[in-house]
Amino acid sequence: MQEAGSPPPPMRCPSMFTSINPATGQPGASIPELTAAELDDRLARAASAYAAWRTTSYAERTALLERIAEQFEANAHELAEIATREMGKTLTSALAEVQKCAGAFRHYAQEGPAMLAPASFETASGPATARWLPMGPVLAVMPWNFPYWQVVRFAAPTILAGNVGLLKHASLTQGCGAAIERMIVAAGAPSGVFQNLAIPSGKVDALIADPRIVAVTLTGSEGAGIKVAEAAGRNLKKVVLELGGSDPFIVMPSADLDAAVQQAVTARVQNTGQSCICAKRMIVHADIYDAFLDRFSAAMRAVKAGDPMDPASDMGPLSSEEQRRTTLDQLDAMQRAGGKLLFGGEALPGKGAYMSAGILVDVPIDHPAAQEELFAPVAMVFKAADIDAAIALANDVPFGLGSSVWTNDPVERERFERDIEAGMTAVNAMLASSPEAPFGGIKRSGHGRELGPYGLHEFMNLKTVFG
Structure with a gap:
């Protein structure tokens, strides 16, 4: 008890998430971390919202999705600028990301109800019907690299399903998380249908354990996925994981070499190389290896890193100085193992976490450094003697x-489709995600699927009714 006349105890300042512009190194907006009481209130609000939202009609849900799409379109430039300031992607790519999000909301508004149609069966004891029903509040733990798209491919199907969403966004992009909530609320979503939780990663375990959360989805690193999967397993809760990748980009002699080179550059440097499905390992048949490497090198040397607000910049900075240090350490380890950095892969002078695009060759595929995901605009190029060697490298x-x-x-196409160990394969194209098709991986890239009808069904109760 405070004694009479004694000074009041000092006020505890709330912890803050303060963004750092990776192009300038300057601090940006700050968002306060939720207190324990505020977080509990958000969870209670989600549970209350679900009780009502689960009974709404598909017409009401799809109408909300259409209005959310309109909000994203009407505020596209503002949203894009927030992403560019927080994680450094070019404004051009940020605008494209926002538009893609609007398209995803519209896709589920227009096509989603058909994905939820009940199915009828005849059993030995009579008719049965399988219905898709909502499950409850779903927690999403999302990364900074596509701060809108990663969230929307969870949020759109969640809202359509009759579930409600709780977002734990990356610390770097809390402004984006808050902006998504603003767009959904402005579209007329009932209170609690979608909420951004400004909390650190250390509080995720307790959230997963909370009985008001029924499932969790994570896009992020392998380490983060392991932690979330362990917590979900302890609490017997459904989990979808989309983790890292070291995607192969295989080029055979029959390919259109010019088209392959052009797309290889885009696939490697998009988002400054910070994408799970960026092509990271170029595996080229020996007969065309020299020709590919010459053209690919010339194109990669021409990639311009610069102010992400400038439309002339091909790529912006890495997301943070920490990310750049991590990349430089990885490149150093690869070179010490025998890899040769032909050019680039260097920290650029001046302000900001900029790095030049580069190419590595002769990296021993079995070295630990080569087994990691390289989240930067540097490509590893490998030579394969034939299709068997190419597939073996791709899977190793x-x-x-x-x-x-x-x-x-x-014949080669059939071999690749059958034998490459991956959740997705693009043929004569750069791999990209789309709201119409399932997205996800195998092995240590995670399990479960996002997008398409399968992503919608992941967090729904497939209930069979007999009679």
Whole structure:
């Protein structure tokens, strides 16, 4: 008890998430961390919202999704600028990301109800019907690299399903998380249908254990996925994991070499190389290896890193100085193992976490450094004697997210589709996600699927009714 006349105890300042612009190193907006009481209130609000939202009609849910799409479109430039300031992606790519989000909301508004149609069966004892029903509040733990798209591919199907969403966004992009909530609320979502939780990663375990949370989805690192899977397993809760990748980009002699080179550059430096499905390992048939490397090197040397607000910049900085240090350490380890850095892969002078695009060759595939995900605009290029060697190289990593293969030989195409160990393969194209098709990986790239009808069904109760 405070004694009479004694000074009041000092006020505890709330912890803050303060963004750092990776292009300038300057601090930006700050968002206060939720207190324990505020977090509990958010959970109670989610539980209350679910009790009502689960009974709404598909027409009401799809109408909300359409209005959310309109909010994203009407505020596209503001949203894009927040992402560019918080994690450094070019404004051009941030605008494209926002538009893609609007398209995803519209896709589920227009096509989603058909994905939830009940199915009828005849059993030995009579008719049965399988219905898709909501489950409850779903927690999403999301990364900074695509701060809107990663969230929306969870949020859109969650809202359509009749569930409610709770977002724990990355510390770097709390402003983006708050902006998403603003867009959904402005579209007329009932209180608690979607909420951003400004909390640190250390509080995720307790959230997963909370009985008001019924399932969790995570996109992030392998380490984060292990922690979330362990917590979900202890609490017997459904989990979807989309983790890292070290995607192969295989080029065969029958391919259109110019098209392959052009797409290889885009696939490696998009988002400054910070994408799980960026092509990270170029595996080229020996017959065209020299020709590919010459053209690929020339194109990669021409990639311009600069102010992400400038439309002339091909890529912005890495997301943080910490990310740049991590990358430089990885490149150093690869070179000490025998890899040769042909050019680039260097920290650029001046302010900001900028790095030059580069190419590594002769990296021993079995070295631990080569088994890691390289989240930066540096490509590893490998030579393969034949298709068997190419597939073996593609599969000789612990990841299995995506892949891209370049061939005009139908027999080779069938081999790649059948034998590459990955959740996705693009043929004569750069791999990209789409709201219409399932997205996800195998091996240490995670399990479960996002997007398409399968992503919608992941967090729903497939209830069978007999009679």
